[in-house]
Amino acid sequence: MKRRDYEGPGDLRTMQDLTRRLWSPESRWHIGDLAWSRFQHVGGEPEWPTSLWEHDGQVVAWAWAQRPGTLDLRLDPAYPELAEEILRWFDGAVEGLERDVTLLESETDLAEVLRRHGYRVQESGVFFTHMRRGLDALPEPKVPAGHTLRAVRGEQDAEARAAVHRAAFSLPGLPPSRVTGESYRQVMRAWPYRAELDWLVEAPDGTPVAFCLVWLDEEHRAALLEPVGTDPAHRRLGLASAATLAALHAARRLGARWAFVAPRGDDGHPMARKTYESLGFRGFARTMTFVR
Structure with missing residues (x-):
């Protein structure tokens, strides 16, 4: 397993390829989400530490942090052990004391990993309906x-x-x-x-x-x-x-x-x-x- 930093639009396409490979009608992420989120603003890259994890030349996970302390991620369920590594990477990628990670309610395995790392569900505030x-x-x-x-x-x-x-x-x-x-x-x-x-x-x-x-x-x-x-x-x-x-x-x-x-x-x-x-x-x- 190899981790590497995001290097530009070619890597976004690779992230989209993973997103499309894992997509189902119950998924949170669509390939269009990534294109819109990455390109709608100019100059955001310094605030967006992003990493990709590869196995045998294929991307199996990506993590996109937004400073001061927000994380989005997509992970091939065949590699559940990467969830722990992604959270450790996130801890080192941002400086903010407060951290937040958003999932769909159906992503119960990832939710359990977050709880083990000291995260708790935010009981009120903004949420999105798919x-x-x-x-x-x-x-x-x-x-x-x-x-x-x-x-x-x-x-x-x-x-x-x-x-x-x-x-x-x-x-x-x-x-x-x-x-x-x-x-x-x-x-x-x-x-x-x-x-x-x-x-x-x-x-x-x-x-x-x-x-x-x-x-x-x-x-x-x-x-x-x-x-x-x-x-x-x-x-x-x-x-x-x-x-x-x-x-x-x-x-x-x-x-x-x-x-x-x-x-x-x-x-x-x-x-x-x-x-x-x-x-x-x-x-x-x-x-x-x-x-x-």
Whole structure:
């Protein structure tokens, strides 16, 4: 068994390969999660110690720390002994005194390892509900008069696409979104991004005001929604729902059979979850955060 540090986008693809190999409809991680999370911001690498574990030339685990003290990981269950090693690596990779690791509630073996290392379940606070729906009998998207629904055309749309993302996710009381045209171009160049799965709703003046990006795992015919949003000045018009349905229709044309999304499940931000429920998504698992 060999551990090595992350060296760049080629290693992200290797992490995605492991994620896809281990994927099931009950999985937390989708290949699109990794692409979006790694590339949505510019300049994050120094704050993201990341390691890969290889056996006979094949990656069997990855661990991605985010300073000051957050860990995400994916581990081939054929190598359970690596969980202990990953946590020891995490202890040395970050300086923060407080640590947190998030799992799906179904990852009971990893949860037991965390408990042995002094972690406990965070009983309150933020959690995410993992939801899915089949792509048969999809409703048709509808937008108000004067609005336009279209797919992103390519990198020429990156600045406008980033601007509507910032509008949607720069919320009162929270740090502003750091998505920029430069970082969105990174996203567009990442595998498996496809412009025909990145949808916008434009206001009558042509300004993008809502969006949905879908990532397609062709092998598993599984589509992930990440991210979805609406400019706050244009909410309650059904625009994000329309963008989502348009993107899901496009994914189905490309072979997708199931769609997945993971909105907030706690009562702090219930609207996204309710929107997805109205579109036919149903929860199948929730995250649990362990802290130490």
